[in-house]
Amino acid sequence: MSTIDYKSRSKSSEYHDLLHVVSTPEPSGALVLGGVGMGKTSLVDAVMGSIGLSEPAMKLYCSPTLASVPYGVLSPYLDALESVEEPVQVLREINHVLASVPDSDQPRIVVVEDAHFLDAQSCFVLSTLMENAAIKLIALGTGVLEPESTVGQLAQSPLMSTIVVQPLEVSGTRAVAESMIGGILCEISAGTIHRLSGGNPSFVEALIASSLEQGLLVQDKELDYGPSAPQGIWILIQDGIGADSRLTDLVSEIQRLSTDDERRTMELLALGGPASKRILDCGRFEYRRMTDAGQLVETPDGTVALASELHRKVLRLMIPSQRSAQLYQSWQQCTNTLGVEQSASHMLWGLELGQVFTTEQILEAATSALDEGDYSLAWELCRAGKLAHSSGQGALFEADVLLGLGRFESARNILLKFVGAAKEPHLLTLAFSQLLVVVTHLGNNLPLMRDYIQQWREWVLNLPADTESAKAVADQQYAQQLLDLWKRVNSVNAQFPAAEEFERIINDPEFPDEGQIIARLMYCDAESMAGRSEQALAIAQDAIALISDDPKARTLYETRLLFLQGWNLLQMGENHRAQQLLDTYRYGGKRFGVQHQGVVILLMGLADLLQGRSQLAVRRFAEAVAELRFGDPAQVLVCARNLHAMARQYGGGLGTGSSFVVFESPSQYPGLLGETPSHQRVFARGSAATIGRPKGNEKLKDFPVFERMALAQRVSHLSDDELAGSKDLKRLMELCSDHEGTKSQLLLQLSKYRARSEPQPLEELAQKAFRSQEVLIGVEALARAAVRYSEAGDSRTCGTLLRQASRVVNEHRINPNKYVARALALTELTAREAEIVQLALSGKNNAQIARVLTVSQRTVEGHLYRVFSKLGISERSELVVAELDFGTVQ
Template sequence: MDSSRARAEAPVEEEDRVLTGRSEDVSSAVEALQGGTRVAVLLLGDHGIGKSTLMEAVAAKLSGEVTPVRLHGSPALSHVPYGVLAPFILDLPVEDATSQLAVLRIFWSYLEGERRATQKPLLLIVDDAHDLDEATAGVLVELAAAGWAKLLVSAAARPGLPEPLLQLWFEGIAERHDLRPLTREQTTEILAHQLGPQVLPNVAEVLWEASAGNPLLLGCLVDDAKNDGTLLQRNGVWLLSRPLNSHGERLTDVVRRQLLRRSADERKALNLVALAEPVSRTLIEALVDEATVAGLIEEELLRVSDAPQPELRLWHSVYGDTLRNLISPARSLQLRQSLLRLMDREPASAEGLLRHVSWSMECGVEVEDRQLLRAAVLASRLFEDDLARKAASQVKDPELQIAARSVIARTHYNTSNHAAARDILEADFAKGRTVASLLTGSLLWAAVLSALGHSPADIMKRADALLRAGERLAADNPGDAESILTATRDRVRTIRSMVLALAGEGAAAAGAPDRETGGNVSGGDDDGQPANNLDRAFSLALQSEQLLVQGKPDSAYAAAKAALEAAGADHGELYFLSDFLMVRAVTAVIHAGDWTAAESLLGGFVAAFGPSLISFGGGVHAATGIILLYQGKAAEAKRTLRAALEALRVADPQQLFSLTAAMAFAAAAEVGATEKAAGLLADYESARPAVSRYLRTLSEMAVVYGKARLGGHRRAAEELEKLGRPDGAPNTAGLEFDALAFRLALGDPEAAVRLRELKPALEGRRAAAVCGYAEALGTEQPAQLLDAAKSCEEAELWGFAGLAYGAAASAYHAAGDTLRERMAVSQQQRCRDRAESLPGQEPDGQDDTLGLLTRRERDIVALAVRGLSDRQIAAELQVSVRTVEGHLYRSYAKLNISGRDELRRVAGE
C-alpha cells in the first residue's frame, strides 16, 4: 500500500525520524554519486519505509555539488509513454511523440539549460519509479549511460523497478539499497527523538510490533494514539493507557488513499480478509479470483500461512481495524453472507473464532451463547477487554452467565480495578448449580481479595462457603456426590496454596486442619501429594519465596523454574499465573546478583507476552530499576523506577507499586534529590503494601535506607536490624543480608561483623561480593580490600566496589604508600564514573593511567618509584630479576614513558 505523496518538502523533524538507522545508506549513496564508477543509486523498499525522505537527505547532502531535477512516477501515467516527461518536452512536435531519439533530444536540451545556469553536474531525482512507463525509464538510462546525468531513484520493492533501470544494476554501474524495517532499537530511538527520553520500553515494544518497523505506520500510530489519549505523558513519562486503537484519523487516511488505488476485486479481497482473518485462501479465491489473491500476496499486502490448508491474513495487522472501520455495516453483512455460503464449518483456530464472533456482533447477527463465551474468554486472554465485555454481556443462558461475568471481572483485573472485579465475583461466589459453574471464578476471586489486602486466613475463612456449597450440590446429586466433593475440596486446597504463595506466608502453610479430613489444606491430598498442577506450582512458588528469605536465591530460582514447568501452558482463569511465577524467578536472580539471567528472563517475558505488555510492562521496568539500584547506578535507577511507577499507576496486576515507590525513594535519596524523594515517599505511604512478605519487607528496608541517606533517621541501623531479623521468624538469613547490605552502604561498621558471620549461610555472587568486602574491612589490609573491590566490580556492584577502593586508599594512606593510595583513589573514581554513566555510554575519566597496569605491575612500579633497584625489587617480592625487568618494560610501554626517570612524574610524586 502506497504512502503519502508529500515527501519532497518533509519537515526536518520528520526527516530525522525516518532517517534513524539510515545514516550508512545516506553516506554510501552520497559517495557513489560523487564517485566515477556509479551512474545511479537505486533505493528500494516497502511503502512507507522512508525511501523518499532518504532520497531527499541524499540530495540535501549533494545540494552544493549538483543541479537537481525532480521527476515523480504516477500510476495514472504508468502506461502513457513519456507521460511524466510532458512538462519538459512541451516543444516536441506531435509527429515525434513516439520517437525516443526526439524525446531524448528535447529533454536533454531542457536539462542542459538547467546545467548551464548552475555550472554543476546534473542529478535526476526520480521518486516512485515503479510507476514510470518503460519508455521514460529508457530515456533516463540513456542519459545516465552516456554520462550526461546521474540518477537517484526510489521505488517500491513490489512491483519494483522498470526493466531498463534494473539493468543498470545488473551491469554493475548502479548501487542498490534495499531498505529494511526499523529494528526495535531504532524504533526506540525514533520515539525518544519525537517524544523525549522518558518513553517506557513497553511503549516502544508495542509500537514496534504494531508498525512492523515501518516508519510511516509508526508515525500514524503515534499521532493517533496521542490524539485519542492512548499514548499519554504523566510526570514526564510517556506510556500506553490501553491497547492501541488501529483506526485513528491519520492511519485511516493513509489506508483509505491506498485503497483508492486498488481495483474493485482487490478491495473486496482485502476487506474479506480484514473481516474474517485468518481465513481460508481457497474461500477468498472462490469469491474473488486466484490471480487477484496471488497479486496481493506478491505485493505483500496479504500473507499466507504454510499450513496444509493455507490461511490469509493482512500483511500489516494494524490495517485490520482500520479496514473494518471503513466498511459500512450493510456492506459488511453482505460480505459475511457471501463468505458463509461457502463455509462448511466454523473457523478452526481460536483467533479465527474470535474474528467470526466479533464480525457477527458488528453486523447485528445473533451468536450462540457458548460461542460468545468462548470468544469472550479468548478476547480477555488477548487483553481485548472491550470485545471481551461485549461478547460476555450478550450471553443469555443463566448457567453460562456466571462464567461470562467472571470474564468481565477478569477484564477489570487486567487494569487493576480490583474492587470492580471483587464486586462481580463475590455476587456469584459459591452459587453455581453445577460443579463447573460453582468453581468458575473462584481462583480469580481469591487472587482479587489478596490484591485488596485480605490475609490468607481471612480468604480461607470466606472460602468455607465453597465447601458448604459443594456439600449441598452433592446432596442434590447423590450419583455424582463423590466427584463433586472431590472437585470442591481440591479447589479449596488450590485456593489455599495460591493465597499462601501470593503472601509468601510459609509459616502459615502448616495451617489450620481441614475439618473434613483432619489434615492440612496446605495443598495436596491426604497422602501429601499436590491436588493438581496448579497446587504444585503454587507450593513451589511458596518454597521459592521461603528460600529467598533464607538467603538461598539460587535454590529459589530453581524452585521458581520448577513452578513454571509444573504450571504448564494453560492456566484457565489464572491467566496471570505465568507472570506471578516470573516475578518470583526474577526476584530470585536479582537477589543473587545474576544480572545476565535477569536480563534474559525479562527479555523473554517481553518477547513472549506481547498482548499483556501494557498491563505487565511496568513490572518489567521496575525490575530493571531495582537492578540498577543494586548495582549502585542510583541516578539511572531513579529515572527508571519513576517511569515504572507511572506505568504501574495505570495497571499493577502483580501489586508492585509500593515496592517500586520505595526503591525509587531510596534511589532519589541516594542522589540527593530531596524534593523528588519526598513525592516518592508519599507515593509509597499512600499505596497498598506489597502482597508478598519478602517484597513487603524489602520495601520497608528501602524506605529506612532512603530516610537515612537524607540524614533524618538516626535509628536506621536499629530498624534495619529488626526488619532483617523479625521476632520469632526462623532462618531469615536472606532478609538479614538485605538489611545488612543497606547498613553497610550507609557505613555501619557493625554490619560488616555480622556479614562475616552470615556468609556461610548465603548463596549468590551478590552476597559473595558484599560479604567479601565485609571480610576485607575486618582485616584492614589494603591488598585484601583491593581484591574485594575487584570482586565487587566483577559482580557489577559499582557502589560497593567504590567503597572498597576508598577503604583501600585510606589503608594505603595510613601506611604512607602514596602511589598505591593514588591508584586506589583513581580506581574508586572510575567506579563512580561507571555508576553515573548512562546506558551504552562509556564513563568519563579514562585518564586513570596507573589503572592500566596489572596488580603485579603496580607493585613493581611502586617499589621502583621508591628507588629500589631491579635486584632489590626481586628480593622484596621473591621473584627473579628477569621477571622484574619484564614487568617494568611492559609498564613503560603501557604508560608511554621511556624509563625509570619518568615514573615519579606519572605517579605524581
C-alpha cells in the same frame, strides 16, 4: 507520506547506501523500494539535506494513467517540442532543462515518485542521462522488484543500486515519536507504539498525533526521573487509539496507492485476522510482495498478518458490510475446499455478519483465543456470542476472560450474580474459587474475604450427602486453609507461616491445582524474603510447570513468577541468567505494555540499583511506577515506589521532584487496571521498612534480604577505620552467611577482607567479582586494595588498580559511593600536572616543557614521576591510553 525529520534512519544502512550513491562522482543511481508510508521520500530528503540540497533538480510523478503514454512522466518538461517521437530530441530537451538549473558543485538529482508506473521511453531517457553522468537518478517504488517490469529492467543496470526500505526498529520508532513530542518516551510505550505501527513511520506519526489529541499520550512528572529526564517522561496510557480522521485518511491513502489484489488481501486480514498461506494461495490473495516490503508479517505460527495492528483496527472499521460479506464468502470457500477449521478471529467475523453458531462453537473458539493469550479476541467473542447469558459455563468463562484483562470488578459482578442463581455444585465451586482470586487481586479486604468463605461454607453445608457434594465440601475447606496462609503472608504484623505449612499443601495430591500455584507463590515470597534464593527459584520453577498448560493461570500468575524469578536471580548474583529472562519478556506478547513490561522495567531498575547505577535506577523505577499504575498483575506497584525512593537515597536523587511519594488511593488514577495497590504485600512492606517507613510494628530485620541490601550499601561508604567493630558489618556478615548465591558469597568475602590489611586478597576478589558481573563489589574491592597499596607506599600499583576501577565505573555508568569516590580522587592530577601532561601529549620533551613553563627540567621530571605513579604507568607513551582525570588541586 512521512514528513518529519528522518532522524530514525540517519544511522541506518539504507541512509548510508543512498548517501554513497549521490556522493560518488561516478555515474550511479538508486532504486528505493518499500511499502506505502515507509518513509522513502523522507529518506531521500534526509540524504539530500545532508549534502546541502533542499530540492532535487527535477521531480517526476508517475501514475497508472501515464504508464501507457510514451514519455508521459516527462511530459511537463517537453512543452517546447512539437513532437516527442524522437528519443534524441527528448534527450536534448531534458538536458536543456537540466542546464537551466543554477550551477552547483552538488550533483543534479532527479527523483521519480511511484517509479513502478514508469513508462519505458522515459526510463530510457533517464537511464541515458544517468550513464552520461548528467544526473543522479533516484527512483522510488512501492513493494518489491518485479524483474519483468520497466523499473525492474532499470534495476538491472550495473549503475543502479537497489535499496529496500524496511520498517523501523524500536529505536527508530522511538526517534520519530520523540521528535514529535519534544520529550523522552517511556521505553515500554516506545515498544507499544512500535507494535501498533508495525514500524511504519507514517503510522507512527499518525498514532502519536492522535494519541496526543485523544489524551492517551501524557507526560508523567509525578516522580523524579533523575537528571536524564528532568521534565519527566511521556507514557502511552493505553493502546486503544480511536480511529480519528487522521488515521482513517492514512489508511484510505494506503488503500488508494495499493493494487486491487493488495487491497483485497489487506481487507481480508483486517476482517479475519492472521490467515494461513494455504488459504491465501487458495483464494489467490496477493501477500508475498507485501511481506517482502514489510507491510505484512509472517507470525511465529506461520500465518500472515498486517504488520501494523493499528492498520488492521482502522481498516476493519472502514470496510462496508457488503464488501465484508463478499470477502467472508471467499474465505469460506477456501476453508471448505481445504478442510480448514474455523479460527477464533474468523468466527468473530462471521458473528458480526450475522452468521449463526452454537454456544458450544463460540465457547470453543473463545477458549482457543484464550489459549493463545489473545484475551481481547476472547472478550469480543464473549460479547458477540453473549456467552454470559447463554449458560453457566459461559458466565464463568467470561469471568475468566475479564480476570485475564485485569477487569476484576467486572469479573466480581458476574460471579456474584452467578452464585446467587446457580445450583450445580461443580460450577458454584469454580465461582467461589474465582471470587477469592478476584478479591486477593483487589487488595487486602479481609472482611470481604471472610464473607465469601462463610457464604461458601454455608452453601456446602446444605448440600445433599453424595460424591459431588463431598468434593465441594473438600474444595471449600482447601480454600479456607489457603486463605488463612494468604492472610498471614500479606498482613502487617502477622506471624509468617512456617515452611512445613506450605509443604503440607504442596505435597497433598488432592489439593486443587490453582491452590497449589498460589501456595507456591506465597512459599516463594517467604523464601525470597529470607534470602534463600536457590530454594525460591526451585519453587518458582515448579509453579511455572503448573501454569504452562493453563492459559488462565498463565495470565493471572506468569508475571508474578517473572518478578520472583528475576528478583532472586539478581539477589543471587546470577546476572547473565537474569538478563536472559528479561530479554525473553521484553517487547514480547500480545498484551505488550500491560502484562509483563512494568515488571521487566522494575527488574531492570533493580539490576541497576544492585550494581551501583543509582541514577539510572531512579529513572527505571519511576518508569516502572508509571506503567504499573495502569496494569499491575504482579502486585508490585508499591514495592516499585519504595525502590524508587531507595535509589534516590542511594545517590541517584539529583533530579527534581519529591524524595518519596505515598500512593494512598487508586482513585488518584482512574485509568488504573489490575490490582488496586496494597501496602500489605510482603515485598511492599519489606521495601517500606528499608526506606524507614515500616508498617505497624515491623522492622527491617523482619525482611532479611532487604536488610542485606540496606547494610551492604551503608557499610560500603565507610573507611576501614570506621568499619572496625561496626555492628552493621557484623550483621551483614551474618546475613551473607545465611543467604544463597554468588552475590552473598562475594559480599561475605569483601566484608572479611575489609578487616584485614593485606591488599592482594581484595585485588583477587575484585577480578572474581567482575567475572560474575558483580561490578559494584569489584569496584569497591579494587578501591580498598588501591588505598592499602597507597598506604604501603606502592603508589604505582595503587594507580594501576584505580585506573581499572575508573574504567569500570565509566563503562557501567556506576555512581561511585563516598569511599570509592575518595579513592578515585587519588588519581586526579593537579592543574600543574595536567598542564605538563598536555604539553607532553603535544610531543614536547622535558626540556621543551621546562622552557614553556619557565621551570627547571628537574621540576618537570618530578611532576611527571608523580603523574606516572598516580596513573600506574611507567612510560611517557602510556599517557596516550591512560584515563586522565584532571583535578583542580593546586
